[in-house]
Each structure stands twice: as C-alpha cells, then as structure tokens.
Amino acid sequence: MIPAAFDYRRPESVDEAVTALADGGEEAKVLAGGQSLLPMLRLRLAFPELLVDVGRIDELRGVHEEADTLVIGAMTTHHDVLADPLVRRHAGLLAAATETVADPAVRNRGTLGGSLAHADPAADLPAVVLALDGELVAAGPRGRRTIAARDFFTDYLQSALGPDELLVEVRLPKSGDWGFRYEKFHRTAQAWAAVGVAVLVRSDGGRIAEARIGLTNMGPTPLRAAAAEAALAGAEGPEEVARAAEAAAEGTSPSTDLWGSSEYREHMARVLTRRAVLAAAGPS
Known part of the structure; x- marks a missing residue:
C-alpha cells in the first residue's frame, strides 16, 4: 500500500528539528531509523501531514561517559550500541537485549531512541531501560528536560514526549558491577x-x-x-529465587492474542524471571 501524502523536512540540527516539529504540531512525526514508522505509513496506520527526518543530525549519534553515567545519542543504531565497548562494559544488559532485536538488517537501521519513543510494550529495549533506571532527555521549544524511564511510557504506543519534543539522548547509570540477563520467549x-x-x-x-x-x-x-524485586532482597539459592519469582506477574495486565493467553504470559513471566535472576546472580 502507498502511504498518504505528507510534507517532508530534513533538519541538520536539533534546533531545526524542534522548530519543524513545533510548526507541524500534532500532525508531525519524527523519522529516525524508520523500522516502525515506515511500515505504519505503508499500511496507513499513521498518516502525518509532516515527516521530520532526523537522520542527518550527527549530534544525536554516539556513546560517551559522564562520571557514573553512560550517555547514548538517540539516533545511535542498534548495531552501533552492540559494537560500542562502553556499552558492553557499563550497560551489559542493554547490549545483551539489543543482540536479540529483530535481525541484522533492522539492527543496522533501527535506533535506540526510535525504539524507546515508539513505546511499544512488546519491544525489547523499553523494559531494559526501565530496569536500568534510565533517564531520557527531550529537547523542545522551551529547552531540554530529563524524564525518568518510569515516567516516560504512559500508555500503549504513547510516551511523555510532547508533539513538539525530540528525544535526544538516553542516560544510564553505569551497572558494570551488577549481574544481568535478558530472557525472551518468542515463537x-x-x-x-x-x-x-x-x-x-x-x-x-x-x-x-x-x-x-x-x-x-x-x-x-x-x-x-x-513485588518480585522486593521478594528477592536477601534471597539465596535456587529455591528462594524460585519462590520470589512467583510474584513476577503481580500488577501486570497482559493481553490474550495469537501468541498466548494472558494466563500463559503470566506463567512465562514467572518462569523467565526465575531463569534470568539465577543467571544474573551467577553460581550459588
């Protein structure tokens, strides 16, 4: 299917991008790697009047350190996240999860910021940044603001970003001395x-x-x-971890679809939590 008609702007700085978004208002969309937006355009599930392509903004790419924080530009591709030694040293969980994202073609085009801004609960990286206690920095007409990951994802495919704001960087506390694991079940x-x-x-x-x-x-x-986090405090050995992992699905509301019922997903959350915690904790 052919996308609906739209205007196109390709800014070369964050300020230009913010101006374009402010001009477009609610009818503007940001194009990052395009791995989620382009299929939606083709299916006419999204039909913005203005597409703001941020692919030429070099300042949105790259990884660097600031004291105890790892800073990743929003336009850094999954491939570059995986290849970066700072990420592997200080945010191993992010590297491990990124390695499971789709396939090499998607990882070469898709971006960390694009995945987070899309706010799909089935995507791998939003939950990872949440577990890492990350922060997301948005630029808008009133300047920049920092949003805690716990406050960023507001509803299905919705985030705390305003229509005139651009996600510019992701800030992660260094976690190199923590054990980590990403467990994923997909058919x-x-x-x-x-x-x-x-x-x-x-x-x-x-x-x-x-x-x-x-x-x-x-x-x-x-x-x-x-609930599982609280139950795991002080746990020792597989039996105590298994008991604590039984609380993993408390407070969740998984859907029922072709991939499984809500009850099945709750069961898998408990199983995968037990496996991941035991792996992250290392030999007992």
Whole structure:
C-alpha cells in the first residue's frame, strides 16, 4: 500500500528539528531509523501531514561517559550500541537485549531512541531501560528536560514526549558491577517477544542484595516487577529465587492474542524471571 501524502523536512540540527516539529504540531512525526514508522505509513496506520527526518543530525549519534553515567545519542543504531565497548562494559544488559532485536538488517537501521519513543510494550529495549533506571532527555521549544524511564511510557504506543519534543539522548547509570540477563520467549526467530524479562542483580556475600526486573509485553507499557524485586532482597539459592519469582506477574495486565493467553504470559513471566535472576546472580 502507498502511504498518504505528507510534507517532508530534513533538519541538520536539533534546533531545526524542534522548530519543524513545533510548526507541524500534532500532525508531525519524527523519522529516525524508520523500522516502525515506515511500515505504519505503508499500511496507513499513521498518516502525518509532516515527516521530520532526523537522520542527518550527527549530534544525536554516539556513546560517551559522564562520571557514573553512560550517555547514548538517540539516533545511535542498534548495531552501533552492540559494537560500542562502553556499552558492553557499563550497560551489559542493554547490549545483551539489543543482540536479540529483530535481525541484522533492522539492527543496522533501527535506533535506540526510535525504539524507546515508539513505546511499544512488546519491544525489547523499553523494559531494559526501565530496569536500568534510565533517564531520557527531550529537547523542545522551551529547552531540554530529563524524564525518568518510569515516567516516560504512559500508555500503549504513547510516551511523555510532547508533539513538539525530540528525544535526544538516553542516560544510564553505569551497572558494570551488577549481574544481568535478558530472557525472551518468542515463537519464531526475529519475532516480537511474547514475554521478555530484563534483570539486574547486585549480590553481597552470596545473597541477592538488590534486583531490578523489567517486563516486556506484560501490559500496555513496559513494567517493573516490583513485588518480585522486593521478594528477592536477601534471597539465596535456587529455591528462594524460585519462590520470589512467583510474584513476577503481580500488577501486570497482559493481553490474550495469537501468541498466548494472558494466563500463559503470566506463567512465562514467572518462569523467565526465575531463569534470568539465577543467571544474573551467577553460581550459588
């Protein structure tokens, strides 16, 4: 199917992009890697009057450190995230999850910021950034503001970004001394996750001192498994971890679709949480 007609602008700076978005208002859409937006345009599930292509804005790409924080430009591709030594050293969970995103063709075009701004609860990376206690920086006509990941995803395919705001960078606290694991269940290779679990574990003396758990596709937004996180504090050994993981689906509202019922997804969340926590915690 052919997309509906739209105007096209290709700014070369963040300020130019923000101006274009402000001019377009509610009828403008940002084009990053295009891996989600372009199929929606072709199917006419989205029909913006203005497309703002940010592909030429070099300042939106790259990874660097700022003290205890890893800063990743919103237009950094999944491929470049995977290849960056700083990401592997300080945000191993992000690297592990990015490696499972779709296929090499998508990873070469798709971007971290695009995935987060699209706010699809079935995507891998929103739950990962949530588990990492990340922050997202948006630029708009009134300047820049920082949004905690826990406040960024507001509903299905909706975020806290205003129509005149552009996601410019993702800020992640360094987590190099935490164990991590991303577990994902999908029925076919390269498919969306039926359920995914992103886990960080900080151990102390053989016990779990703290755990952070992000859930993929367990509701209209990515979620933290708060009850399981609390239950895991002080846990030691597979039996205690398994008991704590039973709380992983509390507070979730997964859908029923061709990939599984809501009850099945709740079961998988518990199973994958147990597996991921044990792997992240290492040998007991």
